[in-house]
Amino acid sequence: MGGDDWLATRFEHNRDRLRAVAYRILGSEPEAEDAVQETWIRLSRSDTATIDNLGGWLTTVVGRICLDMLRTRRGRPELPVGDHSPGLADDVVPDPELEAVQADSVGLALLVVLETLSPAERLAFVLHDLFAVPFEDIAPIIGKSPAAARQIASRARRRVRGTPEPTDVDVVRQKEVVTAFLAAARGADFSALLNVLDPEVVVRSDAGAAAYGGTPGLAGADRVAQEFSGRAAAAKLVLVDGMPGLVWMQRGEPLVVFSFTVVDGRVAAIDLRGDAEYLENVDLVSLKG
Missing domain, CATH: 1.20.140 (Butyryl-CoA Dehydrogenase, subunit A; domain 3)
Known part of the structure; x- marks a missing residue:
């Protein structure tokens, strides 16, 4: 042959x-x-x-x-x-x-x-x-x-497997809430922060985010508002895997990603992620806001 x-x-x-x-x-x-x-x-x-x-x-x-x-x-x-x-x-x-x-x-x-x-x-x-x-x-x-x-x-x-995907309405509403959170944080507007946070809001940080000052295990609207009031000046509004969130970047590279869980128009959870593998895999798309 x-x-x-x-x-x-x-x-x-x-x-x-x-x-x-x-x-x-x-x-x-x-x-x-x-x-x-x-x-x-x-x-x-x-x-x-x-x-x-x-x-x-x-x-x-x-x-x-x-x-x-x-x-x-x-x-x-x-x-x-x-x-x-x-x-x-x-x-x-x-x-x-x-x-x-x-x-x-x-x-x-x-x-x-x-x-x-x-x-x-x-x-x-x-x-x-x-x-x-x-x-x-x-x-x-x-x-x-x-x-x-x-x-x-x-x-x-x-x-x-059928895990529900966010609807367009979810995306629009979450963008409004995250944008309001960002404006209140940047403006050190404590009252506005309290208005956009759920009373039982929690903040979770992985080791990568903690290295840049992320506070793990933070809970309660008062404590979270104090943590973010006057901060986030360098954060940018983005889509994080398809949902509105924030990213802190340096020299064009993401350092910490802020993912938000919004329930009934308020922020119920904020996940701060700075792990190198996560940052390599996450899908980030810039938004205007």
Whole structure:
């Protein structure tokens, strides 16, 4: 058997797995087939002598291709979940292997949920939770550290399992409350701080935040208002993993992130996070306020 034939045979041994990975990530049969075909093209152009683990290499490559395809989708209309290629007749017999994929652990309901994830979340969740790919192998695909890849997969897992996501109303209301807290803190307006704090408010700080003066275990509106009155001058309003909060930065790098829990229009808890791993993984987006 020639070198090309041997390589083609090895690839065919991995085709079903690659197609299953691609379908779970993309949710589209034609796109999954395109991803698998592109993987073969890249393999045929590679120096296979440098590939120690062909199965792992192929999974990584098809993952990168799928990630690029997901990101490209954002610039054009989405294909319906489970869509077929244009012109595919209704009486064409479906591929039994793809039918098995769809009937397996990733049914239509899960595909619908996966559509709500970001490309990186979707890829990290599918590769790790459905195919047991280590985070060390997922990290370079999405351009993150293994710890960050783990966090991304965890966030995706919570959403897949149905953990409620904040609504637009929650975000708008929380921004109002956090903005009011920031203004009162900066202005040393003790009364305004008391108005925006729940009487039983608590402040929690991790070791990283404590190193910059965060006070762990602080409780009660009076004590919290005293702690923050006249402070937070350098804090900036941001989205912290999608919800309004604050960040204290130095030279463009976050040092402490303030996450808020708002209940009935008042701050019920403030979590100060300065742990290096957390700061590496947290998603921060600047807000005007």
